[in-house]
Amino acid sequence: MVRSARALALSLATLPLAACATLMPPSEEPVSVTGSITYRERMALPPTAQVEVTLSDVSLMDAPSKTIAQQAFTADGRQVPFAFSLTIDQRKLDARGRYAVSARITDASGRLMFITDTHNGVTFDGRPRVDLGTLVMVRTR
Numbered sequence: 001m002v003r004s005a006r007a008l009a010l011s012l013a014t015l016p017l018a019a020c021a022t023l024m025p026p027s028e029e030p031v032s033v034t035g036s037i038t039y040r041e042r043m044a045l046p047p048t049a050q051v052e053v054t055l056s057d058v059s060l061m062d063a064p065s066k067t068i069a070q071q072a073f074t075a076d077g078r079q080v081p082f083a084f085s086l087t088i089d090q091r092k093l094d095a096r097g098r099y100a101v102s103a104r105i106t107d108a109s110g111r112l113m114f115i116t117d118t119h120n121g122v123t124f125d126g127r128p129r130v131d132l133g134t135l136v137m138v139r140t141r
Helices: 004-022
Strands: 033-039 050-057 064-072 083-088 099-106 113-114 129-139
Touching: 033 050, 033 099, 064 083, 064 099, 099 129
Parallel strands: 033 129
Antiparallel strands: 033 083, 050 064, 050 099, 099 113, 113 129
């Protein structure tokens, strides 16, 4: 009886310490999400094509996603694959949140040419860098 009472007292004494460990504030170090984007069609982009890669919070099902980070640039005659790197302040991330990267390419007039059509989820698990590999876009008509 005394042994079980001691074990119970010890486990109750360490419980607050375990709770503190899980409620620590997020690290202040930025985290980067990297990868590249490409498409399968054998066609060249116009030099004025606009490329945009976005990291969004997609946690809410019935609400628009919230942009967390974005990188946009002009192709300037370069062709796919395009590398991207998004830097995020970890304090903007919610451990319960769902995050995804999307990409799009438009022409100079803003007409959509290519877009990602699949969910490219990002899991933030404490690593300073998350590499998504190559994201494949599809052509729009």
